[in-house]
Amino acid sequence: MQWTLVIPLKPLARAKSRLSDTASDGLRPGLALAFAQDTVAAALACPAVKDVAVVTDDVLAGRELGALGAHIVTDEPSGGLNAALAHATAVVRAQRPESAVAALNADLPALRPLELARVLDAAAEFPRAFLPDAAEIGTTLLAAREGEELRPAFGTDSRARHRVSGAAELVLDAVDSVRQDVDTGADLRAALALGVGPRTAAAAARLLIPGQ
Ligand SMILES: Nc1nc2c(ncn2[C@@H]2O[C@H](COP(=O)(O)OP(=O)(O)OP(=O)(O)O)[C@@H](O)[C@H]2O)c(=O)[nH]1
Ligand SMILES: C=C(OP(=O)(O)O)C(=O)O
Numbered sequence: 001m002q003w004t005l006v007i008p009l010k011p012l013a014r015a016k017s018r019l020s021d022t023a024s025d026g027l028r029p030g031l032a033l034a035f036a037q038d039t040v041a042a043a044l045a046c047p048a049v050k051d052v053a054v055v056t057d058d059v060l061a062g063r064e065l066g067a068l069g070a071h072i073v074t075d076e077p078s079g080g081l082n083a084a085l086a087h088a089t090a091v092v093r094a095q096r097p098e099s100a101v102a103a104l105n106a107d108l109p110a111l112r113p114l115e116l117a118r119v120l121d122a123a124a125e126f127p128r129a130f131l132p133d134a135a136e137i138g139t140t141l142l143a144a145r146e147g148e149e150l151r152p153a154f155g156t157d158s159r160a161r162h163r164v165s166g167a168a169e170l171v172l173d174a175v176d177s178v179r180q181d182v183d184t185g186a187d188l189r190a191a192l193a194l195g196v197g198p199r200t201a202a203a204a205a206r207l208l209i210p211g212q
Contacts (some may be wrong), residue, residue, distance in 0.1 A: 001124045002050035003143070004099045005043050006088045006150075007070070008081055009036050009056040010108040016107070022185035023207055031203045034180060035109045038197025040070050042111035043104060048120040050099075054106070084116055085152040089144075100124070102143035103152055105133075105181050109200035110191045112177040119170060119178050126168040134179040134190065140173045141178060142167065165197035 009015070015032035016023070023031050036054070036117045057075040066072050070099050073088045085103045092099050102120060123143035125127040128151070131141040139158040144150040153161040163169055180191050192204060 001048070001100055001120075001145075003048055003091050003102050003120050003123075004050055004096075005052045006073075006085055006092065006101060007036070007040060007043070007052060007106050008075075008084050008088070008103070009058060009061055009065075010053055010081075011056075011058045011078045012061055012106075012183040016183075018183045019185065019188070022188060027203070027206060031207075032065060032107075034197075034199035034203035036061060037064060037068065037199040038109040039104070039106050039111050040068050041197060041199075042064050042108075043116060044115050046113040046116045046120070048117040053088055053092055055084045070078040081154050082152045085150065085154070088153050089150045098146050100143070100145050101150055102141055103150060104156070105140050105154075107181045107183070108140060108178065109182060109196040110180050110194040111197070115175045115177045118172060119175050122170050122172055128165070128167040129170050130159075130162040130167045131170045131172075131175070131178060133181050134176070134187070138181065140181050173208045204205075 012029035012032050016028050043049055052070040053073050054070045055073045055075055062072040073091050075084045076087045089101050119131055127145055127148045129143050130139050133140045139162050151165055179192055182188050182191050
């Protein structure tokens with residue numbers, strides 16, 4: 001089965017606020033863009049991915065991610081992350097109603113295409129399924145097979161909320177790169193240890209990270 005991924009990205013100037021102790025206001029937007037570029041590039045290289053739609057209002061990010069091969073969907077109805085994901089899923093399915101759709105965070109700079117394929121292949125066994133983040137509190141991927149509503153509940157405690165929603169929790173070995181989202185300086189160090197994509201490596205080299 002091949003999937004359409006929907007990747008949400010908020011305006012770069014507001015992105016990654018929890019990294020303010022690690023990256024200055026001047027460097028954070030570029031770092032957030034680098035995370036998204038490495039995430040989208042790895043997603044597009046995944047054999048289980050048919051195509052990628054990025055839902056964003058950021059003009060620069062739209063241009064750069066479009067150049068990598070992503071489709072850009074405008075962020076409507078400006079109702080936050082879950083509303084943007086529901087909108088983008090509806091846009092995708094208006095064109096191809098039979099699409100299997102998975103929402104994937106834009107902050108997975110260590111993402112490896114074959115690990116993502118393993119997660120998506122596992123998700124194909126269930127109507128809806130999700131992958132908890134490395135911290136075991138949030139979610140990095142939520143998948144809905146053909147004919148299933150996505151019903152995204154990202155945000156605080158999204159692992160518990162996706163469980164309660166009836167989505168199957170995927171318990172898999174060796175998919176660390178799909179689970180390692182980067183919200184804090186500690187997360188960034190963990191992602192660097194896994195091995196990040198080239199744009200994040202270049203952006204992180206401009207930061208002073210102890211132990212790097
Ligand atoms: N399109 C869109 N994407 C969003 C929105 N809010 C968050 N996102 C994206 O959803 C993912 C998780 O978002 P958050 O954890 O809320 O934000 P963040 O920028 O990653 O980090 P913080 O600012 O530290 O909370 C990231 O890929 C964000 O860019 C929104 O309103 N619209
Ligand atoms: C929105 C989420 O991601 P983050 O960890 O970036 O807040 C989430 O886990 O539901």
